[in-house]
Amino acid sequence: MRILVVEDDARIASFVVKGLKQEGYAADHAPDGDTALALASTTTYDAAVVDVMLPGLDGLSLVRRLRAQGAGLPVLFLSARSSVEDRVKGLQAGGDDYLTKPFAFAELSARLQALIRRATRVPEATRLAVGDVAMDLVTRAVTVAGAPVELQPREFALLEYLLRHPGRPVTKTMILEHVWDYSFDPQTNVVDVLMHRLRAKVDPDKSRIETVRGVGYVFKAPK
Numbered sequence: 001m002r003i004l005v006v007e008d009d010a011r012i013a014s015f016v017v018k019g020l021k022q023e024g025y026a027a028d029h030a031p032d033g034d035t036a037l038a039l040a041s042t043t044t045y046d047a048a049v050v051d052v053m054l055p056g057l058d059g060l061s062l063v064r065r066l067r068a069q070g071a072g073l074p075v076l077f078l079s080a081r082s083s084v085e086d087r088v089k090g091l092q093a094g095g096d097d098y099l100t101k102p103f104a105f106a107e108l109s110a111r112l113q114a115l116i117r118r119a120t121r122v123p124e125a126t127r128l129a130v131g132d133v134a135m136d137l138v139t140r141a142v143t144v145a146g147a148p149v150e151l152q153p154r155e156f157a158l159l160e161y162l163l164r165h166p167g168r169p170v171t172k173t174m175i176l177e178h179v180w181d182y183s184f185d186p187q188t189n190v191v192d193v194l195m196h197r198l199r200a201k202v203d204p205d206k207s208r209i210e211t212v213r214g215v216g217y218v219f220k221a222p223k
Contacts, residue, residue, distance in 0.1 A: 024153035033057025074115035167221030
């Protein structure tokens with residue numbers, strides 16, 4: 001999952017981006033609306049956290065522009081403005097939720113998860129399962145053939161991305177775009193390294209994750 005964080009306050013932006021990365025998301029930061037618009041035109045995001053008050057293009061105008069361009073990603077507004085009128089303006093501008101400052105990261109994370117679940121229309125909203133591999137998106141518990149497996153946040157994010165695309169080849173670029181942020185070199189071997197670690201934990205007999213030569217990987221869907 002790749003999240004766009006649009007926030008001009010460096011302290012808050014660092015707090016949110018760090019928290020998201022610790023939970024296994026890829027998170028890109030834009031300090032203003034114009035930068036966010038440019039990033040969103042070249043990168044597919046799973047959700048955005050947008051401050052309402054931004055230098056230049058403000059948050060409400062940014063989201064209106066994104067919606068006008070057909071962007072359907074879930075948007076969580078952040079703002080120090082807490083009146084009913086302000087919250088209504090946020091939702092009318094195209095936001096999906098509105099969180100007032102100061103806020104607890106746990107609440108931001110929970111609201112973001114709820115928005116993503118609704119947007120992706122996961123049939124069983126809090127759980128993904130392919131074959132004998134299952135993960136709970138709320139408790140972040142993973143099991144393989146019923147046995148618990150402990151994953152690091154980035155490993156969890158990679159497995160989640162694979163389970164959301166069972167039976168479909170995913171390229172290393174796709175993985176980089178959704179599991180890491182834009183600061184990584186496309187030529188890096190971090191995907192191979194992380195995949196090796198993930199396989200050792202969830203696919204030691206190499207029966208679940210297949211390497212597609214010249215393409216990437218595919219998590220085998222059950223027959």
